[in-house]
Amino acid sequence: MVSSITTALAVILLVFATYLLKRSNKSVMPPGTRSPPGPVGKPIIGSMLDIPPVHSWFKFKELTDQYGPITKITIAGQDHVLLGTEQVANDLLRERGSIYSDRPTFHAANIMTRGLIPLLLRYGDVWRTQRSFFHHVMSTKAAAGYASELEIEATRMARDLIRDPSDYENFFERYSGGIILRLAFGVRIESGRDPRCQSSLKAVHDLERVASPAQYLVDLLPAMKFLPEFLAPWKTELKKLRTEHETFFHGMLDGAKRDSSGGKGIKSWANVWLSNKGQWSLDDLTAAHMFGGLLEAGSGTSGSTLMSFCLLMTRTGQLEILQQELDRVVGAGRVPTIADLPQLPTVRAFAKEVLRFYPVTAGGAPHMLTKDDVYKGYFFKAGTFFHANQWAIHRDPEQYPDPESFNPQRWLDPKYPTYREPLTQYPNLVNYTCFGSGRRICPGQHVAELSVFLGIAMIAWGCNISKAKDDAGQDITPPFYDFNIGFNVQPNKFPFKLEPRSKQRIDVLERAHENSLEADPLLVQ
Ligand code: HEM
Numbered sequence: 001m002v003s004s005i006t007t008a009l010a011v012i013l014l015v016f017a018t019y020l021l022k023r024s025n026k027s028v029m030p031p032g033t034r035s036p037p038g039p040v041g042k043p044i045i046g047s048m049l050d051i052p053p054v055h056s057w058f059k060f061k062e063l064t065d066q067y068g069p070i071t072k073i074t075i076a077g078q079d080h081v082l083l084g085t086e087q088v089a090n091d092l093l094r095e096r097g098s099i100y101s102d103r104p105t106f107h108a109a110n111i112m113t114r115g116l117i118p119l120l121l122r123y124g125d126v127w128r129t130q131r132s133f134f135h136h137v138m139s140t141k142a143a144a145g146y147a148s149e150l151e152i153e154a155t156r157m158a159r160d161l162i163r164d165p166s167d168y169e170n171f172f173e174r175y176s177g178g179i180i181l182r183l184a185f186g187v188r189i190e191s192g193r194d195p196r197c198q199s200s201l202k203a204v205h206d207l208e209r210v211a212s213p214a215q216y217l218v219d220l221l222p223a224m225k226f227l228p229e230f231l232a233p234w235k236t237e238l239k240k241l242r243t244e245h246e247t248f249f250h251g252m253l254d255g256a257k258r259d260s261s262g263g264k265g266i267k268s269w270a271n272v273w274l275s276n277k278g279q280w281s282l283d284d285l286t287a288a289h290m291f292g293g294l295l296e297a298g299s300g301t302s303g304s305t306l307m308s309f310c311l312l313m314t315r316t317g318q319l320e321i322l323q324q325e326l327d328r329v330v331g332a333g334r335v336p337t338i339a340d341l342p343q344l345p346t347v348r349a350f351a352k353e354v355l356r357f358y359p360v361t362a363g364g365a366p367h368m369l370t371k372d373d374v375y376k377g378y379f380f381k382a383g384t385f386f387h388a389n390q391w392a393i394h395r396d397p398e399q400y401p402d403p404e405s406f407n408p409q410r411w412l413d414p415k416y417p418t419y420r421e422p423l424t425q426y427p428n429l430v431n432y433t434c435f436g437s438g439r440r441i442c443p444g445q446h447v448a449e450l451s452v453f454l455g456i457a458m459i460a461w462g463c464n465i466s467k468a469k470d471d472a473g474q475d476i477t478p479p480f481y482d483f484n485i486g487f488n489v490q491p492n493k494f495p496f497k498l499e500p501r502s503k504q505r506i507d508v509l510e511r512a513h514e515n516s517l518e519a520d521p522l523l524v525q
Pocket residue numbers: 118119120121180293294297298299301302305360361364365366434435436437438439440441442443444445447448452
């Protein structure tokens with residue numbers, strides 16, 4: 001009893017201390033400016049109890065609908081601004097990127113990652129160095145050079161999916177994880193259950209859990225970070241995870257190191273870094289976290305998009321439209337390739353619409369403002385967190401009429417505001433809001449774009465997707481939104497029927513797969 005009273009008193013004290021700390025900011029609102037609209041929270045805790053810890057983007061969108069595209073909420077003295085249209089997100093995060101590109105401090109996650117993971121890095125020199133490395137290995141031009149690697153992974157994903165559709169999650173995870181492990185470390189994995197793929201996914205799930213707002217009290221009450229470890233067992237837990245992740249990341253880099261010193265000489269991002277270390281001046285620990293961050297960021301995201309694609313095809317039955325284009329451009333005698341993509345605008349439109357409808361990073365990644373600013377008469381003080389909420393942005397009815405309908409035509413028909421020509425280039429995913437905005441925009445977007453386009457083309461070329469039936473023979477419609485918990489989300493396992501389109505296509509796919517085995521430099525001895 002005494003201990004629960006003590007704990008309660010300690011929590012109240014810490015909430016109050018945090019509130020005072022946040023309020024001690026010296027910013028003064030300039031005359032003629034005002035605060036953005038938003039709900040009036042409770043004293044001290046603000047809107048803390050109104051924001052659900054899971055899938056908070058739904059609540060954020062409700063607030064946008066109520067208060068407009070710039071809405072302010074305050075949680076324990078910390079200001080959060082919700083951005084609800086692409087225009088305001090670009091005006092602030094992109095056009096004023098020099099002051100809108102920091103990240104909030106994630107206290108718990110920083111113990112686990114030493115603050116070195118690219119996604120959470122503070123805006124500064126280490127972040128700049130990592131971004132310049134990412135640009136070197138993942139620019140539009142660099143990504144175009146990975147066509148054969150992507151085709152190898154896409155061919156075996158489609159071939160295995162047709163062989164055992166019930167294991168689709170494994171094949172989609174192997175697809176995205178396999179691409180990143182191959183490109184970053186020159187490693188081929190045989191299954192999504194490969195320990196390296198699983199360790200990458202575990203690291204990202206740990207990060208998502210630990211960085212979630214309500215997971216660790218220290219993120220609401222930063223004063224708790226000063227508690228000694230014997231009073232804060234959660235610190236020990238986080239350090240244990242840190243050791244586990246670092247052992248994995250270092251192990252992957254060491255493998256690449258051994259290879260570059262006499263192995264098969266496979267070109268990988270790790271080898272690029274190892275052979276030009278001086279150019280990027282990153283110590284080994286920082287580099288290990290940089291590569292770990294790439295594995296985390298890239299491992300689930302494209303696979304999640306393919307799962308959402310299957311979910312939407314099951315729910316809407318629109319796959320045939322895609323197949324007509326693929327039959328016209330590619331035909332039944334060969335599998336689609338990256339070189340076909342300029343002739344496949346419908347494939348690109350479906351991919352873009354999937355990412356609009358079910359964005360992977362639905363709530364966006366928060367950016368932190370580093371200097372007081374005024375926009376449209378609203379005053380924002382330094383230290384404010386900005387959330388470009390993709391769930392709201394992608395459902396802005398001005399930009400996306402009838403936003404709740406899954407309509408790839410909005411990218412292909414001139415009557416829609418999102419239409420752009422030439423169709424050999426548009427729609428594409430470059431700088432699309434699903435990848436964030438401004439200087440922190442996803443550096444993996446070009447690799448992700450090609451892998452999502454090719455993955456969707458391959459599935460639609462080879463398979464039919466329809467609703468599964470229940471015991472009474474009735475169609476089962478999977479739910480609109482049964483997604484996992486996290487920062488990057490994907491649909492939980494759902495029932496659907498996936499079948500090969502024809503025997504001929506199975507044969508073509510098997511042959512393409514055999515050829516890809518012969519062509520795979522990671523298998524050639
Ligand atoms: C469909 C696939 C993907 C989606 C939807 C996606 C989405 C995002 C988003 C929303 C952000 C935060 C941007 C911001 O703060 O404004 C981000 C950051 C990041 N992404 Fe991706 N991503 C994808 C694939 C990838 C891939 C394949 C890689 C690596 C190969 C990657 C690497 C990163 C990294 C390193 C960051 C941190 C950037 C920074 O904070 O400066 N992502 N991504």
